[in-house]
Amino acid sequence: MPPSPQGDERTSRTPLLEIVIPAFNEEERLPGGLLQLCAKLARMPFPTAVIVVDNNSTDFTAEIVSAWPQGAVPVRLIHCATPGKGAAVRAGLLATKASLVGFCDADMATGLDALDAAVGLLIAGEQVVIGSRAHACSDVENRHSTARELGAVGFRALARMIVRGVSDTQCGFKFFDGALVRQAVAGLRTPGFAFDVELLARCVGLGAAVLEIPVQWRDVPGSRFSLARHGVGILLELGSIWIRLRAESRAGAEPAWDPLLNPIGYP
Ligand SMILES: Nc1nc2c(ncn2[C@@H]2O[C@H](COP(=O)(O)OP(=O)(O)O)[C@@H](O)[C@H]2O)c(=O)[nH]1
Ligand SMILES: [Mg+2]
Structure with a gap:
């Protein structure tokens, strides 16, 4: 089907908002997620675009994205050679050019109604707006195992x-001032699931405040995360982040903070 005239007009302009979706073996969940996201973005009153980042998926993830019909919301595929969600999000964010950028998961576990709030807050001057399942007004439908929940408690404490x-x-629903996050993500070294911690720390190190917003979140079956396979790796990643940021701070590099003497914090 040829793109609509509206699509021609919208896609010829630089997007104001670009959204990155990391995707690994997502042939089941990605088509529905992309449909939802594109429908939502097509209703926004400015040009938008989507970047899907694949890590050598062994299923049809890449083919699905390559063949995606280019309508009002262009969808682009990027390959990332380094495995891991963090590496993929980094590659995607570095490929953005828009003044507002963000990322969300292929399963659209976070309800897209929160996108209006996130974009509105960024336009109003916030620099980092993230979905938070811990927000008092969030509506969370969680089917995680008890083991994963216990692990999450420990992870949050660290x-x-x-x-x-x-x-x-x-x-997996974070939105940023584009220039800020491109600078922050350039230094990101965490390839796996703990990357969000380093990314947020780097944004704060650059002077940004993090605003948590309520979300509707439902656990979607088919998670790529496995406590057995990723649990220890995540802990090691957290330790590396702590050590790396501390070393950078001591060397006088950005971000200029010390997690011991001057922990990143908010009032
Ligand atoms: N490109 C890429 N994406 C990944 C990788 N691991 C996870 N993802 C994506 O990260 C998002 C969140 O993963 P998901 O399995 O839903 O994790 P959960 O919601 O934390 O259980 C999905 O879009 C996944 O496809 C990876 O190694 N590479
Ligand atoms: Mg998920």
């Missing part, structure tokens, strides 16, 4: 030592 004041660093 993550708070690096980004104090953020209750939920791991919700």
Whole structure:
């Protein structure tokens, strides 16, 4: 089907908002997620675009994106050679040019109604707006195992030592001032699931405040995360983040903070 005239007009302009979706073996969940996201973005009153970042998926993820019909919301595929969600999000964010950018998961576990609030807050001057399942007004439908929930409690306690004041660093729904996040993500070194902690720490190190907003979140079956496969790796990643940021701070590099003497924090 040829793109609509409206699509021609919207896609010829530089997007104001670009959204990155990291995707690994997502042939089941991605088509529905992309449909939802594109429908939502097509209703926004400015040009938008989507970037899907694939890590050598062994299923039809890449083919699905390559063949995606280019309508009012262009959808572009990027390959990332380094495995991991963090590496993929980094590659996607670095490929953006828009003044507002963000990322969300292929399963659209976070309800897209929150996008209006996130974009409105960024336009009003916020620099980092993130979905938070810990927000008192969030509506969360969680089917995680007890083991994963216990692991999450431990993770949150450790993550708070690096980004104090953020209750939920791991919700896959984060939006940023484009220039800020491109600068922050350039230094990101965490390839796996703990990358959000380093990214938020780097944004705060650059002087940004993190605003958590309520979301509707439902656990979508088909998660790529496995406590058995990723649990230890995540802990190691947290330790590396702490050490790396501390070393950078001591060397006088950005971000200029020390997690011991001057922990990233909010009032
Ligand atoms: N490109 C890429 N995406 C990944 C990788 N691991 C996870 N993702 C994506 O990250 C998003 C969140 O993953 P998901 O499995 O839903 O994790 P959960 O919601 O935390 O259980 C999805 O879009 C996944 O496809 C990876 O190694 N590479
Ligand atoms: Mg998920």
